[in-house]
Amino acid sequence: MLAVLLVLGMVAVVAWIELPNVFRQRQWKEVMVIVLMLLAGASFSILSIILYKIQTPLVLIEVIYEPVNRLFGQWFS
Amino acid sequence: MLEKGRLSTRQFTVLIFLSCIGDMILIYPSAISSMSRQDAWISSLLGLLGGLLVLWLMLHVSQLHPDKTLVEAIQLIFGKWLGSIVNLWYLFYFFMLCSYLVREVGDFLTTQIFLNTPLKIIYLLFILLMVYALHAGLESIGRSSEILLPIFLLVAMIFIFCLLPQSKPENLKPFLENGAIPVLYGAYFASIYPFGELIVLLMVIPYVKREQKIKKDIIIVALGAGLLLSLIILVSLLVLGVDMTINNTYPTYFLAQKINIGNFLQRIESTMAVAWLISTFSKAVICYYAFTMGVAQLTGLSNQKILYFPAAIMLFGMADLAAPDVLYYLKHIVPYWMDWDLTNAVVIPCILWITWACRRKWKGKS
Amino acid sequence: MPIKGEDERMKQSNDNLTGSIIDNIAKIVQELGNSDDLIIKKFRCLQTCSAALIFIDGLVDSQLLHNSILESLLVKEPADSSPHQDLTEYLQQNILVAAHTGTFTTIKDLFSRLFAGNAILLIENESKGLWIDAAGWEQRSVTEPQSHSVVRGPMEGFTENIRTNTAMIRRRIRDPRLWIESKEIGTVTHTTVSFMYIKGLADEGVVEELRTRLDRINMDSVLEGGYIEEEIQDAIKTPFPTVYNSERPDTIAAGLLEGRIAIIVNGTPFVLLIPALFVQFFQSPDDYFERSLIGTLVRLLRYMAFFLALLAPSLYIAFTTFHQELLPTSLIISIAAQREAVPFPAFIEALLMELTYEILREASIRIPKTIGQAVSIVGTLVIGQAAVQAGAVSAAMVIVVSITAISSYVIPENGMSIAVRILRFLLMFLAASFGLLGIWLGLMAILIHLTTLKSFGVPYMSPFGPYIAPDIKDSIFRFPWTKMTTRPAYHATEEQLEHRNARRQRRS
Known part of the structure; x- marks a missing residue:
């Protein structure tokens, strides 16, 4: 629980550092990108703290390349 | 151009050297030896040649649009929609590369040196240092690498020369025990694993001052890096033997623990770790830079410095999520990672090249 | 914070001299608040017109005043000579036995000349005043430098007088290409700050940048080179110094010969050198006066x-x-x-x-x-x-x-x-x-x-950072003189400095 609060604290600190300047210059695209990244970052961090055994994104890679590997394995063995 | 700084050719070649070695110093011997056993050094040398070809291909593709980074070039060549999809694929690749590097540093330090420190603290420190380096700018990173290179080389030389007295040449026999296929498979790894990941440097290459001999210099430097890696594998096999090299998580660290000169220069493995940290840090900084630069160019931002801190939090989280345990990325995902590297470093650049040539011809015709 | 009454004073100081000596003297006395080191001698110049000699006791050499100036001014003119058109000019050219003189017209100039040790001559019905250089005050003689001592080499150090310091540098570099420019900085102290450089060796862009930065300084007081250093250094917050300072003339002269610029501040024996690099702070004059091998090892x-x-x-x-x-x-x-x-x-x-x-x-x-x-x-x-x-x-x-x-x-x-x-x-x-x-x-x-870090546009860690191979000869090592044939290269970045015509030069 404490760790989650710390992560949220970090996100808040980063927002406080980066967002005021961007707001002042009215760059809405930048704001959106920063907010998106912060959300992604927060979700990754909180997931990594709470749920220990979550699937890695590389499962995607495994799924894509599984048939390729099998094919090559058959050629070479 | 989002980036105002410029690197000199020399600084760029130093970055290539350090990035090529990168985290390979920790995991390369183990990975290649599990393919080709005691012939890993032959695989490594063969793979070096393959790797130089891969590097040549990447450099050629970068020259198609010399002043555009990879992300921009993909947008130009593939068009807006297909280009964006391919860019997302690449950005995902850069991001996972960077989180893996952070994860590897963390695992290495917490399992070997700092046994009681939580992983997250190491991630935090490492990432904060990277953010500081990036805020200092690309020129600063280039100059720091130039200064760090002699230190790295010194440590590497001490490592190699202090271990040679303990080598046992019979560990290398029998040659080609299982035939040529495992050796070639190992060579495939050795060519893609270090050199394929150099694709991140295509995000930096537009900011290098143009000089005539840059391609030649880069190839020479990459050759040097590959030779160093082969030397390390050779030393590892000579001193430890095949089984220890395959089954150890970090064979080079284990080797460093064995250095013993006259009962005085011993147990210096922690100082050796500094060299590994330097090379991994250089590579991680470049990947981080590639990722943020790619995001900024893909979404058309005016300033990529604002992305450094948010990306830091993303890395902090993903470093833990990227792999459930050490064995996952040392053994399990290696074949799939190879294919992913191959796609990103060879297949897609080839397609890029062909598409560019075709487009030029169509434009020429019309 | 401006001193009370400064606005009034500024208004008054730009006034010109009136023709009446009484008025002028009254104004001066009032400005100085009747300070009793202000000496006013009224006399009849050339035995014909009313004049006053004004100086600050302690800043002038009285012997010089008595023997040369007053004596020459009190000479009797022949009775039949016609009144002169421009009396001050006539005095300067024909009568006055003084090497360094000039004229002024405003009260502000009067004060700046007065406090520099000059004697002021005011003549009735003249719109211009005459200042005569008669400076002579107690100062420390040239001694061994306290802070940078060497085993072998010259034992002279700078003093607090700016003219002595510039002369010491001139004695070592006897080339007409050594140029000096002076400025007055500090709204209350009016300190003279000069900078010297060798024309053709120093980067023009850096010189121009230095002028801009010095003009930008807006301080009350400049008591030491350190004040100038803080104001002109590059804007990054750092504990590392980006301006080199030294008390030794030979170090400064060597820096000038490498294409650097020396900044001399009146009132302090420490002279600044810009641009400064990291390796410079590890060089000592000893390295160059002893043999090259021991220089390298040390x-x-x-x-x-x-x-x-x-x-x-x-x-x-x-x-x-x-x-x-x-x-x-x-x-x-x-x-x-x-x-x-x-x-x-x-x-x-x-x-x-x-x-x-x-x-x-x-x-x-x-x-x-x-x-x-x-x-x-x-x-x-x-x-x-x-x-x-x-x-x-x-x-x-x-x-x-x-x-x-x-x-x-x-x-x-x-x-x-x-x-x-x-x-x-x-x-x-x-x-x-x-x-x-x-x-x-x-x-x-x-x-x-x-x-x-950058020091006036030059990367601080050259020659390690941007690796400049010829400059390594004088950084970690000290190669023998026969091998040190190139001057250091200063690759100041193009965006910051516009007037660049620096070329690498070979020592002949």
């Missing part, structure tokens, strides 16, 4: 001492707390035995001893010379010894602190050793938290910070 020693001064306490903390395996077994056993008795963790112990040393160091600057010796030798030994025996610190810590202290004096330039003192504490904290990893992080952060 330079390497200095770099080693730099790292020792920076890292010794941190390494001690890291080794004893985290990485005991790195020390030889017998050493670690004896250190463990010593640390048994000490109640503090290694970090607190190191911090205590370092702070004590810093206190002693500051105190020793101000201790009277008679007690100084006793305190420094006996006191440190006694304190160290007593602390060890009381069990407050371990003997190894005392050794570490002494090595650190002595190493920090090996660095020739004070500005750099100040930076080391500050960073040492930061590294100690990192070492106590994270061991060797912390030290690595700290050193990487310092390295990255150093590579972002």
